Amino acid sequence: MKAETPPAPRVVPVPPRPAAPPAGRGRRGRHPLRWLVLLITLAVAAVMLAPFLLLVLNAFRTSTDYSTHGPLSWPTAFTADAFSRYLSLVDFPRALVNSVLISGTVAFLGAALSLISAYAIGIGKVRCSGAILAVLLLATMVPQEALIYPLFYGAENTGLLNSVWSVVIVFTVLQAAFGTYLLASVMTTLPKELLEAAVLDGASRWQILRQVVFPILRPTLSVLVVFFFIWTWNEFYLPLILLNDPSAQTVPIALATLRGQHSIDITVLNAGSLLSLLPTLVFFLVFQRTLSRGVTAGAVK
Numbered sequence: 491m492k493a494e495t496p497p498a499p500r501v502v503p504v505p506p507r508p509a510a511p512p513a514g515r516g517r518r519g520r521h522p523l524r525w526l527v528l529l530i531t532l533a534v535a536a537v538m539l540a541p542f543l544l545l546v547l548n549a550f551r552t553s554t555d556y557s558t559h560g561p562l563s564w565p566t567a568f569t570a571d572a573f574s575r576y577l578s579l580v581d582f583p584r585a586l587v588n589s590v591l592i593s594g595t596v597a598f599l600g601a602a603l604s605l606i607s608a609y610a611i612g613i614g615k616v617r618c619s620g621a622i623l624a625v626l627l628l629a630t631m632v633p634q635e636a637l638i639y640p641l642f643y644g645a646e647n648t649g650l651l652n653s654v655w656s657v658v659i660v661f662t663v664l665q666a667a668f669g670t671y672l673l674a675s676v677m678t679t680l681p682k683e684l685l686e687a688a689v690l691d692g693a694s695r696w697q698i699l700r701q702v703v704f705p706i707l708r709p710t711l712s713v714l715v716v717f718f719f720i721w722t723w724n725e726f727y728l729p730l731i732l733l734n735d736p737s738a739q740t741v742p743i744a745l746a747t748l749r750g751q752h753s754i755d756i757t758v759l760n761a762g763s764l765l766s767l768l769p770t771l772v773f774f775l776v777f778q779r780t781l782s783r784g785v786t787a788g789a790v791k
Contacts, residue, residue: 545767549573549760556757572761576748579758582765584737585744589723590769592654592740596661597718601711603662604669609699611670612677613685623674626667634727645732652735660728665718676710677703712780716773723770741766 544561549572551565559566576582611619641660642651650656680703688698704711726742733739739747745762748754 545760545764548757549764551757553755553757572757573765575755576758576762576765579748580744580762581736582741582744585739585741586769588654588738589740592657592661593719593722595658596665596722597715599658599662600665600669600718601714603666604673604714605704605707605711607666607670608673608677609703612674613680613703619674623671626671629667630664630671638728638731641728642731652733652738654733654738656732657729661722661725665721669714669718672714673707673710676707680706712777716777716780719773720770
């Protein structure tokens with residue numbers, strides 16, 4: 491009788507051990523310079539926030555405290571007297587309404603005019619479009635001092651001097667020149683197949699602008715609206731010349747009148763500067779997500 495051979499032992503495969511991470515790539519050594527970068531970032535942020543913090547501290551202190559201890563010392567007592575004195579010297583609510591009206595109107599009208607002009611240049615069949623864009627780019631480089639003479643007498647002859655609409659018209663055209671140059675450059679990169687498909691579907695030019703081009707450029711337009719608002723809010727020279735009437739002055743001009751009509755009080759000047767800064771800061775924080783989306787929209791296809 492033949493003896494049966496025992497079955498061969500079953501070999502269980504052993505999974506290979508994972509390779510050890512290379513030196514310097516572990517959890518501790520993954521970013522060896524991250525603490526240094528963090529410290530540098532915090533230092534840069536502190537340097538950038540230092541003027542704003544000094545503005546806030548000097549706005550809530552008395553004139554005697556400022557004269558005695560200087561601007562870099564901690565206030566002995568926090569008070570809002572500087573704000574009350576500033577509001578008694580300047581018609582801030584009226585200036586705030588004028589600034590919001592001018593900046594908001596210029597922002598939306600400038601963006602709308604930029605969209606229509608860029609659509610005609612970037613997608614339409616306008617001759618010498620490159621030369622037109624070059625002229626618009628040069629127009630943004632012309633200093634305002636070179637424009638003040640014709641703008642002043644033009645506003646005077648048309649009866650718009652000391653009217654907020656004179657500033658609205660001027661800044662709408664100036665901001666739209668930059669916006670047209672930017673949007674026309676973006677529209678040249680739009681897929682031609684998309685526009686041709688809209689034409690084959692029977693869409694008119696206005697329908698293409700409203701239903702095809704505008705949704706694509708909405709993030710870029712939102713960025714232009716934010717920038718136009720802030721740029722127009724901070725304008726000083728042209729409103730100073732065109733708006734001599736105190737009832738039509740903007741916030742920067744109302745703040746500058748403290749040096750000419752009244753004695754200079756640094757605490758009052760800091761209080762007025764803080765009140766002038768808060769609206770733009772609130773506007774920027776409200777539209778921060780819109781701004782970030784508009785900036786990064788062109789990075790991802």
